[in-house]
Amino acid sequence: MEVIEEKCLKCHVAVRPTDYFCYNCGNNLKPVPPSVSLIGQTTLYIRSVLIPPFGILWAIKYLKQNNAKSKIVGIVAIIFTLISLIICSILFKNFVNNLNNQVNEQLNLFGY
Numbered sequence: 001m002e003v004i005e006e007k008c009l010k011c012h013v014a015v016r017p018t019d020y021f022c023y024n025c026g027n028n029l030k031p032v033p034p035s036v037s038l039i040g041q042t043t044l045y046i047r048s049v050l051i052p053p054f055g056i057l058w059a060i061k062y063l064k065q066n067n068a069k070s071k072i073v074g075i076v077a078i079i080f081t082l083i084s085l086i087i088c089s090i091l092f093k094n095f096v097n098n099l100n101n102q103v104n105e106q107l108n109l110f111g112y
């Protein structure tokens with residue numbers, strides 16, 4: 001039976017298929033998946049809340065990963081993004097309404 005062996009493209013040393021970096025020369029063998037660590041998740045959620053439309057881009061990176069945990073993290077980040085967008089639009093609507101009311105009051109004062 002043939003064993004599938006991956007080799008580092010740089011120094012041609014045999015590496016494990018699960019490795020992201022060559023242990024011999026440090027060459028990057030394949031893209032490192034986005035982190036699902038607590039810090040990785042927190043960073044993603046904060047980004048989602050603070051910069052809503054762009055949070056989606058990071059969330060999609062997580063959704064593309066082939067494991068359930070990353071996908072869940074991606075979905076949660078998208079939910080955070082949507083909540084943040086909804087809150088922003090409500091705040092903006094209130095702000096515009098207040099502005100309208102104030103302008104109308106001012107106009108009334110001047111007898112318009």
Ligand SMILES: [Zn+2]
Binds near residue numbers: 012022023025026027
């Ligand atoms: Zn190498």
